[in-house]
Amino acid sequence: MMGLKALEARLAQDLSFLELPAKSWVPPRNGVADVAVIGAGMCGLSAAAALRLLGVDNVRVLDRAPAGQEGPWVTFARMETLRSPKGLAGPALGLPALTCRAWFEAQWGAGAWAALDKIPRTMWMDYLGWYRQVMGIVVENDTDVTLIRLRPDGLFDLEGAGITARRVVLASGRDGLGGPFVPEMAEGVSRHLWAHSRDVIDFDALRGKRIGVVGAGASAMDNAATALEAGAGSLDLFVRRPALPRVNKFTGIGSPGVVHGFAGLSDAWKWRFLQVVLSEQTPPPRDSTLRVARHDNARLHLSSPILSLTESDGALRVETPGGVHRLDFMIFATGFRVDLARRPELALLAPHIRFWGNRFAPPHEELATSPDLAPDFAFQEIIPGACPALANVYCFNHPATLSHGKLAGDIPAVSQGAQRLAQGIARSLFVEDRAIHFDALCAYETPELLGDEWPATTPGVPA
Secondary structure, three states: OOHHHHHHHHHHHHHHHOOOOOOOOOOOEOOEEEEEEEOOOHHHHHHHHHHHHOOOOOEEEEOOOOOOOOOOOOOOOOOOEOOOOOOOOHHHOOOHHHOHHHHHHHHHHHHHHHHOOOOEHHHHHHHHHHHHHHOOOOEEOOOOOOEEEEOOOOOEEEEOOOEEEEEEEEOOOOOOOEEEOOOHHHHHOOHHHEEEOOOOOOHHHHEOOEEEEEOOOHHHHHHHHHHHHOOEOEEEEEOOOOOOOOOOHHHHOOOHHHHHHHHHOOHHHHHHHHHHHHHHOOOOOHHHHHHHHOOOOEEEEOOOOOOEEEEEOOEEEEEEOOEEEEEOEEEEOOOEEEOHHHOHHHOOOHHHEOEHHHOOOOOOHHHHOOEOOOOOOEOOEOOOOOOHHHHHEEEOOHHHHHHHOOOOOOOOOHHHHHHHHHHHHHHHHHHHOHHHHHHHHHHOOOOOOOOOOOOOOOOOOOO
16 A cells, blocks of 8 residues: 555656646736636536646635535435446546545555445545645635626626636536426425435434335435435335336446547437437436345335325325325435526526527427537527627536536546536637737747857858
8 A cells, every 4th residue: 555645646746747737827817716616526626627737727616515515425415335336537637646546545455446346425525535635626615606797897706705707617516507306296295294315314313204205216215225224114115117227328338439429419319319318217226226125114116106295194195006105204306407596696697598498399308408508518698699708607517418418427427528628618718818828929039049059150151
């Protein structure tokens, strides 16, 4: 085991050999950040690191959470281990010494890595904390951007954070353009009787209770297992489908071709690919499913959509095609929906943001409400010219999937996504500052030749 200090020295040497980070080159503006990154989870950190490697270092990284609680890993994520294979490079940006494997082996050795099945969820958060440290990313925690206001000079004021920026990156997670989705019927019962899987849930308070979970994905299984392990009296899992999905379609075609080629597909082909994925649905991991199935007091109800949900005598009455169930608490693991009305910080930009449904009519709601992004993850306008500044606001979170593929929010290709984003921002900053760079070019007078390179001679007479 080399130890973290030795690994950090190796990373520093690798960066030095590659002449990274590049020298700062963006002309400074007094009191103005070149880029503000909203969100310091995995996507926000990888975006900030990729920008820094390109010499864009006047970057402010903001997160509403306290330090150490950014992203889902130690808050509402409830799986025991990551769902991804342990060997994925994740946010390492092509640097072997920056991988989770290098970080792990430096502390526990290659043998321990070989014996490890998957990376424990909380360990991944520890790794991201180290990543943040060694890449020199300063995060401003407990900072909530309440409104992004476009100024007449084209800059953005981030109210609530007291920051003015030239570019804004939304790296705000699964719900970054909306929020958790729950069926309307949930609104008819007392809020203390149900939660979304995204919520903070006091599982100890559910000990001995009759718990229901709605959903068939990974989050449903993880929440069901957590409730059972906390001592739930019974657990009923309600699934609309006649069988649990078994095949993760996108995994089957994962390749650099998909990573780099998906964005180049026509609208119709992008839709065809994602229609197959969404219609099949992503199965819950086998480990998560077994974690639930091992409990005798867990029951799986297939072909069981919730037909009605009412409150009776302080409990829930749940009707499904299979009968009526009496429950004390329900957890909706029903995912997230894009809904800009739920994002007050985007109130001034939302009317101008173009979605796929504005120009293409896929029948699936999730696809219709996906933002129609430019090749660099920038938002685009519904009406060209109505809000040109949208080209300086970037969507680097899950809703970018229809435009770019799974490059923002999942571990497998987050580095490629961050690099695409950072290269696009670097390009746009250079183009915007072209006159300044041109003046610098004209003013550059450092000579290559000093005048003493050729022996002095008499004109016309050989030396």
